[in-house]
Amino acid sequence: MELTFAQSFSLIALNAQDSIHLTTAKKAALRCMSAAVILELYLDKQFNVNSEDLTFTKEDLSNPSIDLYQESILKIILGRNDSISDTLSNYLSHVIKLSNKQLKEIERTLADSLKGIDALEEIPNLLGCDLEFKTAGVSIKEYRSNGELYTKITEGLRAEILEDSVMTDEAILMLWLMRESGSIYDIFSKEELKIVADRINQLFEGNSFARQIFSINIHKSIEIAVKNFLNIKKSIMSTQIGTGVNFAFPFFERSQSIFIDTEAMFENKEERLRDVKARLEQYGHTFTVIREGEVPLIKIDNFLYEAIPTAMNYQFPVQGVRLRRYPIY
Amino acid sequence: MSRQRTMEKILSSEYVSIGELVRITGCRYSTLKFYTEEGMLPFDQQEENLTRRFPREKAIQKIEEIQALKKNGLSIPEIKRVLSE
Numbered sequence: 298m299e300l301t302f303a304q305s306f307s308l309i310a311l312n313a314q315d316s317i318h319l320t321t322a323k324k325a326a327l328r329c330m331s332a333a334v335i336l337e338l339y340l341d342k343q344f345n346v347n348s349e350d351l352t353f354t355k356e357d358l359s360n361p362s363i364d365l366y367q368e369s370i371l372k373i374i375l376g377r378n379d380s381i382s383d384t385l386s387n388y389l390s391h392v393i394k395l396s397n398k399q400l401k402e403i404e405r406t407l408a409d410s411l412k413g414i415d416a417l418e419e420i421p422n423l424l425g426c427d428l429e430f431k432t433a434g435v436s437i438k439e440y441r442s443n444g445e446l447y448t449k450i451t452e453g454l455r456a457e458i459l460e461d462s463v464m465t466d467e468a469i470l471m472l473w474l475m476r477e478s479g480s481i482y483d484i485f486s487k488e489e490l491k492i493v494a495d496r497i498n499q500l501f502e503g504n505s506f507a508r509q510i511f512s513i514n515i516h517k518s519i520e521i522a523v524k525n526f527l528n529i530k531k532s533i534m535s536t537q538i539g540t541g542v543n544f545a546f547p548f549f550e551r552s553q554s555i556f557i558d559t560e561a562m563f564e565n566k567e568e569r570l571r572d573v574k575a576r577l578e579q580y581g582h583t584f585t586v587i588r589e590g591e592v593p594l595i596k597i598d599n600f601l602y603e604a605i606p607t608a609m610n611y612q613f614p615v616q617g618v619r620l621r622r623y624p625i626y
Numbered sequence: 627m628s629r630q631r632t633m634e635k636i637l638s639s640e641y642v643s644i645g646e647l648v649r650i651t652g653c654r655y656s657t658l659k660f661y662t663e664e665g666m667l668p669f670d671q672q673e674e675n676l677t678r679r680f681p682r683e684k685a686i687q688k689i690e691e692i693q694a695l696k697k698n699g700l701s702i703p704e705i706k707r708v709l710s711e
Contacts, residue, residue, distance in 0.1 A: 453655075
């Protein structure tokens with residue numbers, strides 16, 4: 298199965314996002330997904346090009362090669378106009394002004410296009426496994442990308458970006474979209490990000506198309522502020538078994554820190570892991586135990602988590618395991 | 627402009643890049659890079675640009691062989707020995 302450019306980026310951007318609510322992180326992802334659709338149309342030469350201006354008319358919407366998700370973006374950009382003529386940079390700037398309603402519409406069409414080919418599904422959020430959410434009966438849903446496709450796309454990109462060779466236009470644009478949406482941190486380790494930064498500088502100097510693209514910013518300051526705040530929090534604290542404020546103050550970032558109660562007190566590591574696996578199975582998560590032991594490493598829905606034995610203090614202490622996003626650096 | 631090749635084109639070409647090999651096999655980039663650096667995967671390197679290119683059929687065959695040996699519990703040095711025999 299071969300996905301389009303916008304579908305490939307959406308698969309990365311939507312993975313593990315809240316599928317019901319319009320969170321700040323999802324807004325940033327949706328803006329970039331909209332930009333990916335515009336770039337896909339540009340790559341596929343769906344615009345009429347005149348010097349630097351790209352033109353699109355209402356009549357072009359009836360072209361059978363235009364997908365439903367492409368149509369929804371183009372209709373928003375066209376608005377009440379019969380045609381629009383602008384530079385690529387200005388087309389991309391439209392995504393900053395998209396309303397919540399428009400972002401939801403874009404999410405629906407792109408998610409549906411992926412669900413239709415079994416590349417994306419909605420599952421209960423991992424947070425639903427948390428003791429407090431479980432006992433409160435709260436259900437949260439999130440997107441899970443098809444693991445095999447997710448690996449193929451992200452690893453293919455990593456290869457193209459980290460390898461010292463000529464990068465394709467798709468990889469350049471994907472790198473820019475990942476920078477703008479913040480998903481770059483899901484794919485590259487801290488060390489690799491230094492290579493990526495060098496790569497961006499090289500592209501900026503030697504590739505005119507890349508220079509044009511990397512000069513454009515489509516993120517909203519508030520969304521970036523939230524993202525940067527989360528990054529600062531992660532860098533505050535480093536312990537021998539992990540990095541991040543989460544480890545000391547898990548309530549700060551609940552989506553990356555889930556407490557699973559285990560059956561009995563002072564359980565051994567095998568029984569603890571068995572209880573965690575049972576809870577994950579109960580809530581329909583796909584997982585692989587990468588490493589067993591005192592602090593097992595488990596890949597859950599395309600992300601790595603450490604299962605750290607701990608206890609929560611309520612009226613009486615509850616023994617359990619805290620699943621914490623495993624930093625890939 | 628340098629466009630990404632379609633899967634159809636990749637599967638009909640004699641040589642592929644490491645990124646394309648990742649897309650065909652679904653293996654991790656770091657895994658294939660490791661196999662390459664350990665001399666387990668055949669590749670060509672053109673002098674003027676240092677890009678490695680892999681003979682598609684031979685490389686896929688070797689990857690499948692390595693994966694089968696790994697499944698049988700062989701370590702990397704043992705796999706290297708088997709491959710060189």
